Amino acid sequence: xxxxxxxxxxxxxxxxxxxxxxxxxxxxxxxxxxxxxxxxxxxxxxxxxxxxxxxxxxxxxxxxxxxxxxxxxxxxxxxxxxxxxxxxxxxxxxxxxxxxxxxxxxxxxxxxxxxxxxxxxxxxxxxxxxxxxxxxxxxxxxxxxxxxxxxxxxxxxxxxxxxxxxxxxxxxxxxxxxxxxxxxxxxxxxxxxxxxxxxxxxxxxxxxxxxxxxxxxxxxxxxxxxxxxxxxxxxxxxxxxxxxxxxxxxxxxxxxxxxxxxxxxxxxxxxxxxxxxxxxxxxxxxxxxxxxxxxxxxxxxxxxxxxxxxxxxxxxxxxxxxxxxxxxxx
Amino acid sequence: xxxxxxxxxxxxxxxxxxxxxxxxxxxxxxxxxxxxxxxxxxxxxxxxxxxxxxxxxxxxxxxxxxxxxxxxxxxxxxxxxxxxxxxxxxxxxxxxxxxxxxxxxxxxxxxxxxxxxxxxxxxxxxxxxxxxxxxxxxxxxxxxxxxxxxxxxxxxxxxxxxxxxxxxxxxxxxxxxxxxxxxxxxxxxxxxxxxxxxxxxxxxxxxxxxxxxxxxxxxxxxxxxxxxxxxxxxxxxx
Numbered sequence: 001x002x003x004x005x006x007x008x009x010x011x012x013x014x015x016x017x018x019x020x021x022x023x024x025x026x027x028x029x030x031x032x033x034x035x036x037x038x039x040x041x042x043x044x045x046x047x048x049x050x051x052x053x054x055x056x057x058x059x060x061x062x063x064x065x066x067x068x069x070x071x072x073x074x075x076x077x078x079x080x081x082x083x084x085x086x087x088x089x090x091x092x093x094x095x096x097x098x099x100x101x102x103x104x105x106x107x108x109x110x111x112x113x114x115x116x117x118x119x120x121x122x123x124x125x126x127x128x129x130x131x132x133x134x135x136x137x138x139x140x141x142x143x144x145x146x147x148x149x150x151x152x153x154x155x156x157x158x159x160x161x162x163x164x165x166x167x168x169x170x171x172x173x174x175x176x177x178x179x180x181x182x183x184x185x186x187x188x189x190x191x192x193x194x195x196x197x198x199x200x201x202x203x204x205x206x207x208x209x210x211x212x213x214x215x216x217x218x219x220x221x222x223x224x225x226x227x228x229x230x231x232x233x234x235x236x237x238x239x240x241x242x243x244x245x246x247x248x249x250x251x252x253x254x255x256x257x258x259x260x261x262x263x264x265x266x267x268x269x270x271x272x273x274x275x276x277x278x279x280x281x282x283x284x285x286x287x288x289x290x291x292x293x294x295x296x297x298x299x300x301x302x303x304x305x306x307x308x309x310x311x312x313x314x315x316x317x318x319x320x321x322x323x324x325x326x327x328x329x330x
Numbered sequence: 331x332x333x334x335x336x337x338x339x340x341x342x343x344x345x346x347x348x349x350x351x352x353x354x355x356x357x358x359x360x361x362x363x364x365x366x367x368x369x370x371x372x373x374x375x376x377x378x379x380x381x382x383x384x385x386x387x388x389x390x391x392x393x394x395x396x397x398x399x400x401x402x403x404x405x406x407x408x409x410x411x412x413x414x415x416x417x418x419x420x421x422x423x424x425x426x427x428x429x430x431x432x433x434x435x436x437x438x439x440x441x442x443x444x445x446x447x448x449x450x451x452x453x454x455x456x457x458x459x460x461x462x463x464x465x466x467x468x469x470x471x472x473x474x475x476x477x478x479x480x481x482x483x484x485x486x487x488x489x490x491x492x493x494x495x496x497x498x499x500x501x502x503x504x505x506x507x508x509x510x511x512x513x514x515x516x517x518x519x520x521x522x523x524x525x526x527x528x529x530x531x532x533x534x535x536x537x538x539x540x541x542x543x544x545x546x547x548x549x550x551x552x553x554x555x556x557x558x559x560x561x562x563x564x565x566x567x568x
Contacts, residue, residue, distance in 0.1 A: 028450075029444065031451075218438070225427065225438070227425070
């Protein structure tokens with residue numbers, strides 16, 4: 001431009017400026033200004049909402065995994081119970097039933113719960129030093145099932161009862177069904193909570209981003225009037241808000257992972273204490289596993305992308321508004 | 331002393347371009363209100379110099395906005411660089427805007443960018459590398475007397491400095507036409523005279539200039555075309 005300009009430089013006091021102005025090299029400031037108060041609030045909102053979403057996701061993952069473990073553990077075993085009867089040889093009956101079970105397809109093993117173990121089982125109710133031969137106590141055989149090829153329980157029941165009429169087979173079906181229903185309900189409630197949490201996160205992020213964008217209207221307008229193309233303006237804002245969103249989301253995600261790691265560490269350290277045993281029995285070892293970490297990463301990416309997309313839509317809407325203002329006049 | 335803009339150059343240019351912007355029976359109303367501009371027919375010839383004047387509220391800013399394509403007329407025909415305004419698409423608009431420099435009454439400088447970055451903004455938004463325009467921007471800033479204020483943020487500039495930064499931003503892309511809305515509205519008379527000199531110099535270098543002002547004193551300093559808006563109508567005194 002200025003190769004055609006001639007004559008004195010223009011100054012307020014009318015004196016030509018010195019040509020020897022020192023050239024200061026510095027990086028160009030970003031077109032969208034760096035963090036201000038609104039921007040920092042946006043990062044905080046995103047971080048908090050991501051943290052809560054990731055916690056919810058982790059909790060749902062935990063409940064789902066635990067429910068699966070409950071299901072598989074309880075359905076891995078069945079119990080043969082033999083009730084005592086006058087004149088029967090309990091040991092022989094146990095052996096016989098155990099043999100039938102072992103030879104049945106789909107059964108991987110059968111273990112007779114011996115006298116000592118049976119006494120221990122009854123100890124909480126009947127006290128120690130119990131002689132179970134003096135009492136008509138039913139005896140148990142724990143049958144291990146091949147989970148991939150489970151046996152036909154009805155046939156097994158018939159085969160055992162034919163040989164030992166006092167025997168009954170409990171395949172835990174009632175328990176398993178109840179547990180499956182409970183587990184599925186818990187997971188469904190968790191998923192519903194997760195969906196609500198994600199919806200709340202999305203709405204908060206959208207509104208917080210729009211709030212942060214509101215202070216940038218004059219920048220969009222100036223860029224528009226100096227001849228910037230809509231896609232250039234949208235790209236600048238998208239880039240800025242993607243970085244902002246990712247910063248907040250990563251902070252929230254990392255905080256959530258830290259919570260899980262700390263709780264998992266605490267549970268491992270206190271393995272022998274009753275509190276930890278209780279918690280471990282309910283929730284396993286608090287490890288959310290690879291799918292949990294993958295989910296957290298996905299939420300972080302989703303929220304970053306959502307922030308960028310919201311700023312993009314806001315810029316496009318703003319530019320359309322500028323155009324419409326023109327049309328209003330017409 | 332009355333200064334004459336470069337009329338000879340304008341005559342020569344007319345042979346190449348008859349006009350940069352042309353209005354034919356243009357009318358404008360906001361919403362359902364009364365027409366604030368009526369039957370405007372005029373041309374802005376290449377390399378010409380004109381004042382746009384009239385009482386406050388006469389529609390000077392609205393007319394400038396029509397010239398700058400930030401408003402569409404209610405009726406009539408506007409052609410810009412030979413292209414019908416109504417046929418200019420959203421995609422073409424930025425390219426046409428780059429040929430029109432605008433100095434807003436309120437400067438519209440971005441407070442988080444330095445004077446240098448504000449002036450370089452039109453080039454930056456075109457995706458040009460800073461190294462390709464750095465010396466041009468620095469030279470222009472020196473020319474408008476802001477060489478020492480290059481890396482200062484607008485909030486610490488005086489009114490006159492902001493005005494000159496806004497003018498420099500409008501000129502950096504060597505526009506074919508420069509529109510200035512009350513460019514001397516915020517400065518004292520001596521500075522107003524010097525800003526006027528700057529516009530005249532730009533005009534000598536080939537840019538058509540339209541200055542919207544109600545400062546009669548300023549207009550009396552230059553023997554130039556006057557476009558007077560009154561009651562929504564335009565009278566032109568060549």
